[in-house]
Amino acid sequence: MTTALISHHDCLLHVTPPGHPERLERLQAINAALEAEEFAYLVRVDAPLAEDEQLLRVHPRRHLTLLAARIPNAGFVELDADTYMGPASLTAARRAAGALVAAVDMVMAGEVRNAFCAVRPPGHHAETTSAMGFCFFGNVVVGARHALEAHGLERVAIIDFDVHHGNGTQDLVWDDARIVFCSSQQIPLYPGSGNADETGAHGQIVNVPLPPGSGGPAFRAGFLGRVLPALEAHKPELVLISAGFDAHARDPMANLNLTEADFAWATERLCDVADKHCGGRVVSTLEGGYDLSALAASVAAHVRVLMERGHG
Numbered sequence: 001m002t003t004a005l006i007s008h009h010d011c012l013l014h015v016t017p018p019g020h021p022e023r024l025e026r027l028q029a030i031n032a033a034l035e036a037e038e039f040a041y042l043v044r045v046d047a048p049l050a051e052d053e054q055l056l057r058v059h060p061r062r063h064l065t066l067l068a069a070r071i072p073n074a075g076f077v078e079l080d081a082d083t084y085m086g087p088a089s090l091t092a093a094r095r096a097a098g099a100l101v102a103a104v105d106m107v108m109a110g111e112v113r114n115a116f117c118a119v120r121p122p123g124h125h126a127e128t129t130s131a132m133g134f135c136f137f138g139n140v141v142v143g144a145r146h147a148l149e150a151h152g153l154e155r156v157a158i159i160d161f162d163v164h165h166g167n168g169t170q171d172l173v174w175d176d177a178r179i180v181f182c183s184s185q186q187i188p189l190y191p192g193s194g195n196a197d198e199t200g201a202h203g204q205i206v207n208v209p210l211p212p213g214s215g216g217p218a219f220r221a222g223f224l225g226r227v228l229p230a231l232e233a234h235k236p237e238l239v240l241i242s243a244g245f246d247a248h249a250r251d252p253m254a255n256l257n258l259t260e261a262d263f264a265w266a267t268e269r270l271c272d273v274a275d276k277h278c279g280g281r282v283v284s285t286l287e288g289g290y291d292l293s294a295l296a297a298s299v300a301a302h303v304r305v306l307m308e309r310g311h312g
Contacts, residue, residue, distance in 0.1 A: 001280075003303070003310035004106050004115035005034060006099040008047040011120050014092035016084050017076055021253060021290045022121065022134040030118050030286070033296035034303065041307065043112055047099035047119060049091070050142060054101050057145035058138050058172055063129050067093075067136060079131045093121050093136035096285075100143030103283040104238070108151045113310040114271075114282035116243070116303050122287040124166035124242045125191060133164070133191060140242050140285055141172040144179055147238050154178060157236035157273075159227060160185075161219075161266055162244020162287040163254040165194025169242065170205060177202040180234040182227040184208040184219060186247070186254050206230045215257035216265075219247070223269060231273045239274040239282045241267075245289030245298035253290050260294075260301040267305040280309060 012024045034042065055064060067090055070077050076084045096119035103115035123140055125133025140158055147153045157180045158173070160166040165185040170193065173179040185194045187209035194207045208222035231239075245263060247256040267284075274282045284306065289295035 001113035001310055003042055003307045004045055004103060004112040005042040005118060005303070006045045006047050006103050006115055007118040008095040008099070010088065010095045011092045013088035014121055015086045015088070020084065025292060026289065026295060027118060027120050029292040029296040030299050033300045034118070036300070039303065039307070045102060045106070047095040047117070048102055049094040050097035050101060050137070054142055054146055055097060055137060057149055058141050059128060067131065083131050083134055089121065090136065095119060096121055096123060097137045097139045097142045100139050100283065100285055101146050104143050104147045104151065107238070107281045107283055108147065113280045114306045115284065116306055117283070117285040118299070119286055123285070124160055124162060124169045124287050125164070126168040127171040132168070135168060138168050138172045140240050141169055143283055143285070144240055148178055153237040155234055155236050156238045156240060157182065157231050157234055158240045158242060159270055160242035160244070160287070161247065161263070162242055163247035163251065163256050164190055164244070164288060165207070166242055167191045167193040170198065173200070174205070175201045177204055180204045180206070180230055180236065182206040182230055184210060184222050184227070186210055186212055186214070186256050189254055210256060212255040213257065216259060216262040219256070219258055219262055220265060223266060228269060228273065235277045236273070237278045239270055239278065241270060241282065241284035242287045243284045243302055244287030245295050248289065248291060248294040248298055250291045250294040251289065253288065260298050263298050264301040264305050267302050271305065271309040275309070282306065
């Protein structure tokens, strides 16, 4: 058993306007970090294009139709104040969602123990009928629903440690008792959701708001006190991670003070849950992270743990 790295060159072709934080250099920095010799044993897989059937488990047909109708021949169209679409952006978004499908298939088949999807655009701000916050499709929920519907699982968990609340993921799973969603985020901050009283239709959503300036001790306390007990109660058959690294102390988009060691610690704890309840099955996907050196180092720390546990 080992770890899969799922990505695609098309994810580099989603080009954003100059100065936009969600830029292709993010993925280039990650790719360069994961070319180091210690990552030679990753099983590298090209992400497929998500099929309509897979996206329609998460979004209505009108969302797919509207996005397809907005593709520009050149330049950019603005989907919201933060989210831009270029000629190749929708293809990249289908690769990003398709990566989750492929990762779930590989992990469920036992081909690998866990997987990391190095993809963009990210997904956790995309709501049921709205692209927003750099995101087009709810990538991690596409993976979760694929596990439930195509592989017959009954319980999965999504854990999001991006500094921004995964409002899209929360919207998409609000009524789904099969999916526990646990999220830590800086509050107050974009997008304005993620307070502790947002608990879902079945009490299956756990939000851990962290005030600006919080560091590793507060983050770890939230995991130990809120996230891990919720996961333990749910007993997931698959663990999915929205791995955003913009809570890093050097990230320009927010004001938390995490380090690579904190991300590695969280990854270890989530692998512990997976080892106990689902044979170590973990699927992780990239969300935010905008300081290139901090992002690359944090992804390396995250994937290093997945590889160590993948050989367990």
